[in-house]
Amino acid sequence: MKNRCENCIVRQFNALRAMSKEELKRVSDSKITKSIKKGQAIFEEGEKLNGVFCVREGVSKLSKLSANGKDQIVKLASKGEVMGQRSVIAEETSNLSAVAVSDMEVCFIPKEGIVDTLHNNPNFTVEVLRHMAHDLREADDVIVNMSQKSVKQRVAEAFLYLGENFGEDSEGFLSVTLSREDIANVVGTATESCIRIISEFKKKGYIKTSGKKIGVANEKKLRDLVEGF
Amino acid sequence: MKNRCENCIVRQFNALRAMSKEELKRVSDSKITKSIKKGQAIFEEGEKLNGVFCVREGVSKLSKLSANGKDQIVKLASKGEVMGQRSVIAEETSNLSAVAVSDMEVCFIPKEGIVDTLHNNPNFTVEVLRHMAHDLREADDVIVNMSQKSVKQRVAEAFLYLGENFGEDSEGFLSVTLSREDIANVVGTATESCIRIISEFKKKGYIKTSGKKIGVANEKKLRDLVEGF
DNA sequence: TCAAATATATGATTTTAGTCAGCTTTCCAA
DNA sequence: TTGGAAAGCTGACTAAAATCATATATTTGA
Numbered sequence: 001m002k003n004r005c006e007n008c009i010v011r012q013f014n015a016l017r018a019m020s021k022e023e024l025k026r027v028s029d030s031k032i033t034k035s036i037k038k039g040q041a042i043f044e045e046g047e048k049l050n051g052v053f054c055v056r057e058g059v060s061k062l063s064k065l066s067a068n069g070k071d072q073i074v075k076l077a078s079k080g081e082v083m084g085q086r087s088v089i090a091e092e093t094s095n096l097s098a099v100a101v102s103d104m105e106v107c108f109i110p111k112e113g114i115v116d117t118l119h120n121n122p123n124f125t126v127e128v129l130r131h132m133a134h135d136l137r138e139a140d141d142v143i144v145n146m147s148q149k150s151v152k153q154r155v156a157e158a159f160l161y162l163g164e165n166f167g168e169d170s171e172g173f174l175s176v177t178l179s180r181e182d183i184a185n186v187v188g189t190a191t192e193s194c195i196r197i198i199s200e201f202k203k204k205g206y207i208k209t210s211g212k213k214i215g216v217a218n219e220k221k222l223r224d225l226v227e228g229f
Numbered sequence: 230m231k232n233r234c235e236n237c238i239v240r241q242f243n244a245l246r247a248m249s250k251e252e253l254k255r256v257s258d259s260k261i262t263k264s265i266k267k268g269q270a271i272f273e274e275g276e277k278l279n280g281v282f283c284v285r286e287g288v289s290k291l292s293k294l295s296a297n298g299k300d301q302i303v304k305l306a307s308k309g310e311v312m313g314q315r316s317v318i319a320e321e322t323s324n325l326s327a328v329a330v331s332d333m334e335v336c337f338i339p340k341e342g343i344v345d346t347l348h349n350n351p352n353f354t355v356e357v358l359r360h361m362a363h364d365l366r367e368a369d370d371v372i373v374n375m376s377q378k379s380v381k382q383r384v385a386e387a388f389l390y391l392g393e394n395f396g397e398d399s400e401g402f403l404s405v406t407l408s409r410e411d412i413a414n415v416v417g418t419a420t421e422s423c424i425r426i427i428s429e430f431k432k433k434g435y436i437k438t439s440g441k442k443i444g445v446a447n448e449k450k451l452r453d454l455v456e457g458f
Numbered sequence: 459t460c461a462a463a464t465a466t467a468t469g470a471t472t473t474t475a476g477t478c479a480g481c482t483t484t485c486c487a488a
Numbered sequence: 489t490t491g492g493a494a495a496g497c498t499g500a501c502t503a504a505a506a507t508c509a510t511a512t513a514t515t516t517g518a
Binding site for chain 1: 293295296297299301303315316318319321324325347348349350351352354355357358359361362363364365366368369370371372373375376377378416417418456457
C-alpha cells in the first residue's frame, strides 16, 4: 500500500492537487502504475484513451505524424505532467502519440475518477482549465516561433528551453538526452540540417557535447541568436 | 431591453449555453455591446483583460507580434466565439491581439460573471474546458502544418479552411475577405510569396478572384495539393 | 476629384534549408 | 567479441522561400 497518490509529490505540479481527500483516494485506488522503457509507446495517435497518464519519473515526447511521414514533437512531458487529458475531456481519440524518451514511471488513471470529479468539484475543473490555458499559450508561442524564426534560431531556443524546463546535470549537460532526430522533430527540420547546426554551435563554443549529451556553454550567445542579433 | 443574452442565438455556439437562467441574466445585465470598425483593435497583446468578448457579428483576427516585427495570425474568430477567455482564466495578460477584419459587433462581458460561474457551475466549467480542448487540438494541428507543409500547401489549406469555417457568398467567393498581407500572416510567409502563389493558383484555375475577393474554384485540386499529390 | 498612401503584382537575386550520397562512429544483441 | 544496424556527420547539389527592387492598381482622405 505504498505509492498512494495522497503521498505522491508530483501531484503538487498538476491539477490533482485540487482534489478532495475522498476524490484522491478513489483515484489512488483505481490507478495503475506502469514502468515504461525508453522508446516504448504509452499511447498512439488515433487511440481512444480510457484515462490519463500522470508522469512520475522520466520524460515523454508527445508527437503527431505528418502526411510526409515525419513526426512533429509538439510537447515534452516530465514529472508531474498529465498526458491525454485533452482527449479525455473532449471525448475524442488522441491527436498525439506519447513515446518515452527515457525510462519512465507513469500512473494510468481511469477516466471515470477524473470525469466525475470534473462534474462535481469546480476547484478541480478550474485547475484543469488553468493548466490547459497554459498549454494553449505555449502552443501559440510555438506557432509563432515555427513561422517566424529560422531553423538556427529554433535550435538555439530548443536548447535554452530544455535547460530551463528540465534542468542540467552536475557537469552542465542537459538532463533530457534527445537523439539528433528527436531534436530535429522538436524544431521541425530535417535531421541533417539539425546536425549541421549543432556542429556549428559547437565549433563556435555556444554548446558543448559529450557523446549524445549536449550542454549550453554560452547562454548569452544563444539568447542573442534567438532574439535576432 | 432588447439584445438580451437569453435571446442571443450566438450563445448556442459557445460555452454560455451551459449557464443557468440566473447566471445568464447576470451576464446579460453586466455586458456591454460594442460596434467595432474594420481595422480597429479590440484588445492588444500584453493588455490585462477585465472580461471576455463574445463575437455577435463579423470576424476578428487573433495575432501575435514576433521579434522580427511580423504579425502571426493564430486564429480567426467569428460569430459565437469567445475571445480572451484564456487570459481571464489563467489570470495573465493577453498573449494575443484582436483586430477586426470586418465591421463587427461584440459583447464585452466583465470577468466577474464568468469567474463566479466557473467556480459554481461545473457544467459551465466543463463546457469551457471542452472548447479550450478543441482550441488546443487545433493549435497542435497548426504547429504540424507549419513545420511540415510547404508554403504552397499552407496557402491552399488556408482557402479550404476559410471556405469550410466561414462560408461562401452566393457567387462562391469566401465570406471573409482578408488582405494578401493577412493571408500571408495566417500562413506564416512573406506577403510577396503569398501573392505569387495566389497568382499561380488563379492561373491554374484552382481559385478565382474578383478584386480582393477570393473563391475556391477547384476544391479537389487544392485538396490534392494539401495532401501532397 | 485628385494626390498621396496603401495594397497588389512581378522580376531578379540571395539566402536558407531540404535532399541525396557516402562515410564514420556508436550501440546492441547474437 | 564482433558484426550488423542505427545514429551521427559531412559534402555537393537542388529546391524553396525570403529579400530587394520596381511597377501598377486601388483606396482614401483633404
